[in-house]
Amino acid sequence: MARRPQSSSPTSCEIDMTPMIDIVFQLITFFMFTMSFEEIQADERVKLPLDVLAKPPEVKQKHAVVMNIGFLRNVKGERLDPEPLLFNFGSGQKIRPLEASKYMEQEARLYRLRKVELEDVTIKIRADQEVASGIVQEVIKQCQDAGFSKFAISAVADTSK
């Protein structure tokens, strides 16, 4: 009598999932630790100047208004508009740096309502490296007129030197 050929085993081929799950959990842990819920007011369109002395501050400024002054650029980094703009500021619309005074007065009013002395508020100026310095000076003057006196200019840490 001819023997019937042995039927293939019904058990399916099992993949060991343990290494994949290990890696996935490690990735989740990494992303969780690097994530920051802090609201970052920096704008990536602003190409900050590089400097060796630019080190992140050890003590965070308690009250700060960030002013991003930069240019609208295309993907290649070429300027689309020769005049700089204030990004992420005021109503979020296109604001020219020379029109910042009314927004600065609003900011000053808000701080006064919160009983914060304007001397304790730092105006953090994140200006593009190619912005005309006179524009930055004009912005500082408008802030001074609104009552602010503490300023900080931002630069990216130059680690190449």
Next chain:
Amino acid sequence: MKRRLVPSNDKLQLDMTPMIDCTFQLIIFFMLQLKIIQPEGDFNINMPPPGAPGPAIGAILPEIKVTLKSNPDGSLAALMLGQRNLGNSPKVYGLLNEEILQIIGRPGDPATKDTEVEIDIDYKLHFKHVVSTVSACSGKLDKKGRLVRYIEKIKFTPPRKPSE
């Protein structure tokens, strides 16, 4: 006849699919949240409002004046310390840093702590030159990478629009 119970070899299998789904969703969420930002630092500028009292009367050294002249394209034409032209080469900031150290004598000296630097800037000059000048006046990194502070009080002159 008595039936013999054969112990089963099958393991109890947990369905891992929902957990893997969730973990991948979490990874995607955290990946999209990730922002790669270069470390930034700040230079403090002391700009009291117009009409505020000037430099401390007891200051031993007079105010140091640095002037930055610009070419029409925004590049640096000349950096002047007082009346001295230090030039416009890439090494000019190092030179300024050495000159500032000579003026204050020793970093951290209480006698020169209140010395102030006023930077007079041409309107069209690119801002990167201003940052380099502020940095050269602020201090220097020592061999261990720590900041040796020269001048703490730095201010800018009011803007001067170029005459058309």
